[in-house]
Amino acid sequence: MGCCSLLLPCLVSSGGGLVFGYELAVISGALLQLREDFGLSCVQQEALVTALLLGALLASVVGGSLIDWQGRRASILFSNGLTLAGTFLLLFTSYPALLLGRATVGFAMCISSMSCCIFVSELVPPEQRGVLVSLYEVGITVGILVAYAVNYMLADTGEGWKWMFGLAAVPTLLQLLCLWRLPSNTQSNCAHPNRLQQLENQKRSKGYNYLSLFQTKDNMRTRTVIGLALVLFQQFTGQPNVLLYASTIFYTLGFHSHTAAVLASIGLGLVKVLSTLLSMTLSDRVGRRPLLIGGCSVMAYVNQTARYSGIGPGVKPTNAPPLNAPNTNWVILLSLMAAVSSYAVGFGPMTWLLLSEIFPAEVRGRAFAFTNCFNWSAHVLVTSTFLNLIDAIGLPRVFLLYGATAAISAAILCKILPETKGKSLEDIDAELRLQRFYQNEDCCGLRRNSAPQYHMVNFKDTLELSV
Numbered sequence: 456m457g458c459c460s461l462l463l464p465c466l467v468s469s470g471g472g473l474v475f476g477y478e479l480a481v482i483s484g485a486l487l488q489l490r491e492d493f494g495l496s497c498v499q500q501e502a503l504v505t506a507l508l509l510g511a512l513l514a515s516v517v518g519g520s521l522i523d524w525q526g527r528r529a530s531i532l533f534s535n536g537l538t539l540a541g542t543f544l545l546l547f548t549s550y551p552a553l554l555l556g557r558a559t560v561g562f563a564m565c566i567s568s569m570s571c572c573i574f575v576s577e578l579v580p581p582e583q584r585g586v587l588v589s590l591y592e593v594g595i596t597v598g599i600l601v602a603y604a605v606n607y608m609l610a611d612t613g614e615g616w617k618w619m620f621g622l623a624a625v626p627t628l629l630q631l632l633c634l635w636r637l638p639s640n641t642q643s644n645c646a647h648p649n650r651l652q653q654l655e656n657q658k659r660s661k662g663y664n665y666l667s668l669f670q671t672k673d674n675m676r677t678r679t680v681i682g683l684a685l686v687l688f689q690q691f692t693g694q695p696n697v698l699l700y701a702s703t704i705f706y707t708l709g710f711h712s713h714t715a716a717v718l719a720s721i722g723l724g725l726v727k728v729l730s731t732l733l734s735m736t737l738s739d740r741v742g743r744r745p746l747l748i749g750g751c752s753v754m755a756y757v758n759q760t761a762r763y764s765g766i767g768p769g770v771k772p773t774n775a776p777p778l779n780a781p782n783t784n785w786v787i788l789l790s791l792m793a794a795v796s797s798y799a800v801g802f803g804p805m806t807w808l809l810l811s812e813i814f815p816a817e818v819r820g821r822a823f824a825f826t827n828c829f830n831w832s833a834h835v836l837v838t839s840t841f842l843n844l845i846d847a848i849g850l851p852r853v854f855l856l857y858g859a860t861a862a863i864s865a866a867i868l869c870k871i872l873p874e875t876k877g878k879s880l881e882d883i884d885a886e887l888r889l890q891r892f893y894q895n896e897d898c899c900g901l902r903r904n905s906a907p908q909y910h911m912v913n914f915k916d917t918l919e920l921s922v
Contacts, residue, residue: 463633463636465575465587465590466630466633467531467571467574467630467633467634468571468572468574468575468587468588468590468591468594469590469591469593469594469597470594470626470629470630470633471531471534471567471568471570471571471591471594471630472568472571472590472591472592472593472594472595472596472597472598473594473595473597473598473601473626473630474538474564474567474598474623474626474627474630475564475567475568475591475594475595475598476594476595476596476597476598476599476600476601476602477598477599477601477602477622477623477626478507478538478560478561478564478598478602478623479507479564479595479598479599479602479698480598480599480602480603480698480701480724481602481605481606481619481620481623482503482504482507482557483602483603483606483698483700483701483720484602484603484605484606484607484609484610484619484720485606485615485616485619485620486500486503486504486700487610488610488614488615488616489503489553489616492614492616493550495550497842497843497846498843499550500842501838501839501840501841501842501843502554502839503550503553503554503557504700504838504839505835505838505839506553506554506555506557506558506561507557507558507560507561507564508561508831508834508835508838508839509558509561509835510557510558510559510560510561510562510563510564510565511561511562511564511565511831511834512561512565512828512831512832512834512835513558513562514561514562514563514564514565514566515565515569515824515825515827515828515830515831516824516828517824518530518565518566518569518820518824518827519569519820519821519822519823519824519825520820520821520824521533521566521820522566522569522570522573522820522821522823522824523817523818523819523820523821527570527571527573527574527577528570528574528634530566530567530569530570531566531567531570531571531574531630531634532631532634533563533566534563534564534566534567534570535563535567535627535630535631535634536563537559537560537562537563537566538560538563538564538567538623538624538627539624539627539628540559541555541556541557541558541559541560541562541563542556542560542620542621542623542624542627543556544556544559545557545560545617545620545621546617546620546621548614556620560623565827565831568591568807568827569820569823569824569827571591572588572591572807572808572810572811572823573811573819573820573823575587575588575590575591575811576588576808576811576812576880577816577819577880580879581877581878581879581880581882582739582877583739584739584808584812585735585738585739585743585808585876586735586736586738586739588804588807588808588811589731589734589735589738589804589808590735591804591807592731592734592735592799592803592804592807593728593731593732593735593804595731595803596724596727596728596730596731596799596803597728598626599698599724599727599728600721600724600725600727600728602619602724603701603720603721603723603724604721604724605618605619605622606619606720607718607720607721663675663815663817663818664818664821665818665821665825667818668818668821668822668825673815673887673888674887674888674889677871677887678813678814678822678887679822679825679826680871681809681813681871681872681873682809682810682813682814682822682825682826683826683829684864684867684868684871684872685802685805685806685809685810685826685868686806686810686826686827686829686830686833687829687830687833688751688802688860688861688863688864688867688868689798689802689803689806689830690830690833690834690836690837691833691837691857691860691864692751692754692798692802692857692860692861692864693758693837693853693856693857693860694754694794694795694798694802695834695837695838696837696838696841697723697791697794697795698723698727698795700841700842701719701720701723701791704791704850705719705720705788719788722788722792723791723792723795726792726795726796726799727795727796727798727799727803729796730795730796730797730799730800730803731799731800731803731804733800734746734799734800734801734803734804734805735804737800738804738805738808738876739876739877741876742874742876743805743808743809743872743874743875743876744868744869744872744873744874746800746801746805747801747802747805747868747872748801748865748868748869748872749797749800749801750797750798750800750801750802750805751797751801751802751861751862751864751865751868752861752862752865753793753794753796753797754794754797754798754801754857754858754861755858755859755861755862755865756858757790757793757794757797757858758790758794758854758855758857758858758861759854759855759858760786760790760793790854809872809875810822810823810826810827811823812875812880812883813873813875813883813887815884816880816884841853873886873887
């Protein structure tokens with residue numbers, strides 16, 4: 456498989472991530488202006504942020520069948536059209552239009568994210584899959600950074616939020632142009648013929664459907680448990696809130712202007728980009744397990760650091776004047792950067808990489824969508840309650856809660872997560888069907904075993920651990 460044949464698919468994938476990241480993070484700076492222009496309450500602010508997530512949740516319910524039946528390319532084209540339509544709605548000076556526009560964009564983002572990850576994972580050889588699938592997450596982080604930069608430049612511009620939302624059309628159109636240059640049947644033109652024949656044989660020999668995800672046949676139930684653990688823990692560690700409400704958090708903690716708060720958010724975005732690039736280069740060398748488990752462990756530690764940094768329990772995200780404690784401000788900023796970095800190394804790219812690897816080809820789109828449905832449901836829950844949760848228990852206890860969740864996730868993933876580094880999708884499927892998985896390294900990936908060992912992956916162990 457030549458480099459040229461992979462260039463356009465990878466550009467489409469990273470372009471989809473760029474749109475995803477921009478749309479996800481642009482609300483962070485726009486919310487400061489919208490709060491003043493529309494006089495939004497905390498509930499209305501949360502509704503505006505959550506509308507995008509509700510649209511994504513709806514897409515995760517219906518998107519799996521679309522991807523499996525209509526194909527990856529057609530699904531990405533559909534998401535491009537919806538993104539442009541949602542962006543147009545966001546230009547209206549109307550709160551209902553903003554809600555509808557954000558929901559439409561969220562629906563498109565979810566379809567695109569699932570299609571792009573599966574699209575690339577099925578095209579590339581095992582030794583390059585980690586790097587190339589992670590390009591989507593790199594695109595997300597670059598999109599987040601671009602969104603923060605745009606927020607900073609437009610922070611003091613009248614109705615700057617319209618420009619913030621409208622500029623999302625630029626990367627969407629660029630992705631659309633790249634996609635039009637790809638043939639309708641990309642796999643037949645880019646993938647290895649023997650590999651495609653294996654995939655077709657696999658599809659003909661197995662009659663999977665949604666109910667198969669809950670059955671013990673081919674160890675499907677365990678695969679579903681692994682997928683759900685990945686998506687739920689990545690949300691309940693709280694990192695999406697740090698990105699969505701970054702400017703609000705920094706303003707509350709003492710960055711005394713909208714511009715200063717948004718500038719601090721740019722620092723977070725830059726850290727996330729660099730950390731994701733590091734994860735991309737290590738995914739096929741170190742492996743998925745050590746990056747995920749190590750990232751969770753670091754998140755647990757730095758959240759406790761933020762917890763004991765001297766923030767008073769009454770810190771609330773209201774319109775009250777920001778705090779005036781410079782030392783605390785910088786401790787929190789560095790702690791959040793460390794947490795974002797560890798998330799970007801672990802959960803950020805590894806979740807989607809593993810989800811594109813552990814399910815059989817025939818049901819991969821629907822399985823991805825099923826787990827993604829829980830991902831967006833958890834995202835809606837965590838995001839829609841964030842500001843009220845801080846009002847109720849204070850920011851320090853929120854950090855404590857996130858740190859405890861990260862520690863629990865590290866322990867559970869160490870128990871149930873297989874290592875897929877260097878294996879073809881067919882080999883991964885075969886080993887998971889046999890309920891055993893070859894491990895080259897221990898649970899943290901720091902030392903090699905003297906003899907080959909098999910890591911049992913079964914649902915019974917998972918139930919015993921949870922009890």
